[in-house]
Amino acid sequence: xxxxxxxxxxxxxxxxxxxxxxxxxxxxxxxxxxxxxxxxxxxxxxxxxxxxxxxxxxxxxxxxxxxxxxxxxxxxxxxxxxxxxxxxxxxxxxxxxxxxxxxxxxxxxxxxxxxxxxxxxxxxxxxxxxxxxxxxxxxxxxxxxxxxxxxx
Numbered sequence: 001x002x003x004x005x006x007x008x009x010x011x012x013x014x015x016x017x018x019x020x021x022x023x024x025x026x027x028x029x030x031x032x033x034x035x036x037x038x039x040x041x042x043x044x045x046x047x048x049x050x051x052x053x054x055x056x057x058x059x060x061x062x063x064x065x066x067x068x069x070x071x072x073x074x075x076x077x078x079x080x081x082x083x084x085x086x087x088x089x090x091x092x093x094x095x096x097x098x099x100x101x102x103x104x105x106x107x108x109x110x111x112x113x114x115x116x117x118x119x120x121x122x123x124x125x126x127x128x129x130x131x132x133x134x135x136x137x138x139x140x141x142x143x144x145x146x147x148x149x150x151x152x
Contacts, residue, residue, distance in 0.1 A: 009132055011063035011072065012110040027055040063106070065135050068143065070096070072105070077104050079143035087133055092126070094133045096140070097136065 031052040038045035064071040069078045077096055084097040092108025097147035111132075140147060 005065045005137065006064040007030070008073070009063045009065070009128065010061065010112050011106070012061055012112060023055060027052055030055055063132065065132065065139070067139070070136060072104060075102070075104055077102075079140045082140050082144060082147065085137065085140055085147060088138060089130075092129060094129075094136060096136070106136070 034045075034048040034052055037048040037067075047049075061073065062071075068080070069076055077098060081098045081100070082096050082100050084095070086093075086095040088094075094106040096104045099103075106129075106131040108125050111125045111128040111130070113121050115121045115124050
């Protein structure tokens with residue numbers, strides 16, 4: 001039962017937020033209650049429909065780095081299936097191409113930060129991107145040592 005933990009980083013990917021089991025139950029229950037309330041008290045009851053919308057569209061968008069795979073939104077990339085790896089530090093992007101032809105692009109600008117000044121935002125995003133990309137590149141190289149990584 002000793003399963004390795006995933007390293008989870010906040011990342012604004014284009015996909016949908018993860019929908020955990022508790023969030024699904026809350027969404028269904030709040031949707032049923034909102035529909036019942038909107039039928040019973042029509043004009044004011046429509047405001048109750050906001051709660052299920054927050055449950056559906058809310059949530060954390062994350063990038064999960066595991067020991068053998070990477071989860072970004074609804075995409076799962078196994079490190080052993082990566083055929084091409086391109087890390088561009090100048091552009092702030094990491095591109096992973098799999099054997100099936102899918103490409104996952106991780107960009108520096110999509111890492112959120114709580115800083116307010118532009119230079120602090122850039123520094124925090126760069127630090128987070130460098131940390132995550134180093135982990136991913138290391139794990140991909142371990143999974144497939146013959147992979148030629150292009151670093152620019």
